[in-house]
Amino acid sequence: MQLDAKIPEGPLSEKWDRRRFENRLVNPANKRKYEILVVGTGLAGASAAATLGELGYNVKAFCIQDSPRRAHSIAAQGGINAAKNYQNDGDSIFRLFYDTIKGGDFRSREANVYRLAQVSNNIIDQCVAQGVPFAREYGGTLANRSFGGAQVSRTFYARGQTGQQLLFGAYSAMMRQVAAGKVTLFPRREMMDLVVIDGKAKGIVCRNLVTGRLERYCGNAVVLATGGYGNTYFLSTNAMASNVTAAWRAYKRGAGFANPSFVQIHPTCIPVHGDYQSKLTLMSESLRNDGRVWVPKNSGETRDPVDIPEEDRDYYLERKYPSFGNLVPRDVASRNAKEVCDQGRGVGETGLAVYLDFRDAITRDGHDVIMRKYGNLFHMYEKITAQDPSCRPMMIYPAVHYTMGGLWVDYNLMSTVPGLFVLGEANFSDHGANRLGASALMQGLADGYFVLPYTICDYLAETGYNMHDTNHDAYTVAEEHVVQHIDALMKNRAAGKKGLQTVDDLHRRLGRILWDHCGMARNRDGLARALALIPELRQEFWDRVTVPGSGQELNQALERAGRVADFMEFAEIMVQDALAREESCGCHLREESQTEEHEALRDDANYAHVAVFEYKGEGKEAALHKEPLVFENVTPTQRSYK
């Protein structure tokens, strides 16, 4: 596997310009002869589909939900970063770049992150022009808030519904292209395989989720914007349908998978409260702007939190990190929550929670101001827990939230399969070992609106617009493969086997293994144990899973089974990656590699690289390749938020 990142020559700030100049262009009159398949219509996919349509390409857009407007991006609460420096507080493109690369603990490419910071400002312009109702100051200019890992105020937001509003912007732009006949929508479709012909991505096989029929689609290029794989852990803040399937099937067709073990565990989620629980709910990190995190000083505290006096409270983030306080990056906040709970100072019924307290903010700013900022979050919290955070502190605990790992892409967002481009959370590109708050929305929209439309052009100009049709053998082979996979999932029940288990039961067990051994803190023994347990569980899955109904109809159990089957395989490279990386960086804490104060200790001499896995065939071990990371404009330092 060749890993050429194709980073343009020249000074950092000129690289993107240079690439845009070097790229071949497609003659405007020829654009309409090209067909592009965009899988996924979250922020990344919808913005790409809309822009490609505007440019004149023919786009087919696919998503699992009944409407593109429902993609998981909709759930993003807190905001989106940009280097506008509207607050005049010292922000700049370089600072946003620096914060992002430092936040990622120096495990991402300088050139990609710099470009992200450069286009961040265009995103805000575009979204405002589309009618995204961002928060405003009295004078009518845009308002900003600060977010974890930054000391400037650069986050744009629309109440606690920023993802929703940005997605509606991208969705509307895409719908405009649907009306114009340039984009065709295929909702309730799940991509089941990638079709590769002569080494190039040329099409996909989908399952129509309503009829169960398999459908073939061909194009000149395939764009995956299928989101992250946090649901591998069963419980996460991701939407129920978030999956690794599209990425995993592409991996099996030759796309390298980068840094699969880099999983962000978000510090502020509503704690787990029962076995029946189907997902975890995030409470936006923006709450840490005004909420203070604490636990009782002593273990065994039994008083109600509102009765615990100041001197018996430990505001541990403020104490340990005086300059960032409650706004330390997510990985630091999560690990510290785990640490105080491990010390027996956790709160709530399970002892696996810490307080997030708004008492002082309400005293300072008044109830109204705080409610205007966080009203909908307080509301959501109260619905779930029946407690009002304006009267008593919230209880929070870390939960799996975001995956920095993803399909490997070069600077042009192309994977190791020519013609297969990967955008948004599905790629690995910009966040290194830890993502800063409000930068996933930025990256998804940067990829879709401003990067891919330029870079795909070069590939299309090179390969031309001729296409194979879907009668090509490669489609038949891919489709047969999918049929066999579905049959295998249904066979246990059809055979009338006894003692079968449901998909969710098996998935829950996979999640447990990963949370215990490949979660917030990892060590050699635990990871080795997980590597033994996962194949056993996978075998059990194939022997024991029960899937009701048939493949020729709407069958949600079958959909879930297919996704879980892929999680069961994928989990193995995730753990392998965590085991091979014998350093700590960002979200990846190897207990063997920490400072005396339990901070992550990087090992730049041996691990300043992207780890990329290559599929070697059924039952064979994946090959590990490395893309070295070179730092010419920043000096990797030990991160410190003290």
Place this chain on the structure above:
Amino acid sequence: MAAKIISLNLKVWRQNGPDKKGALENYRLENISIDMSFLEMIDVLNEKLTVEGKEPVAFDHDCREGICGMCGAVVDGIAHGPEKETTLCQLHMRHFQDGQTLTIEPFRAKAFPVIKDLVVDRSSLDIIIQAGGFISVNTGSAPDANGIPVPQHKAEQAMDAAACIGCGACVAACPNAAAMLFVSAKISQLALLPQGAPEREKRALSMVQAMDKEGFGNCTNERECEAVCPKGISIRNIARLNREFLRASLLSDEQG
């Protein structure tokens, strides 16, 4: 304190396909924790049905956070169930009594054909958006974001309308199966913002036309839509839509 565990009798609409006949079926569920969400309660039912060798109930859902608008069913005659401003996925079992009987049916409307059990086809809402629920600005052609100042109260009002999640509960609750609340929310958002001004008339006319064409009914001021809306979208938006439509009709007459 009330028991943390309750039992329920469910009557659930089962329908095997768009052209099949449907009927309510009875199920008994024990040991439901009151901390569960309504959808988690249906998960429990489905696990039980699966283990018993039966077919689970099909229902749409995704975010389970009340934001994607994918979930929705009629519980005891009320779209999204009895809690005000709450989607089905955010409705928790603590609002129900031990031993209660609950009837669960799909959102019903001419424009929302049933696909299976509780799953309905709401693609007509997307078609209405295609008719004009956007601002025509190509990527790259936007001016600096602060070049378009928007008074704070206007931005807030626009945000109130933009909060619509497109779940379709308003349509299911309306005796005429009208989509006025949905359409008015989008029209209001864009009419309140300066960015929406250039296409204001065209938008109002074509979205209303698309709504009629998709088979949604007329508004007769029943206010049922507002009562069930999980996001508290106000019917003041419908008044604004009516004004926008009237204004657009007059202007387009004038301009011939």
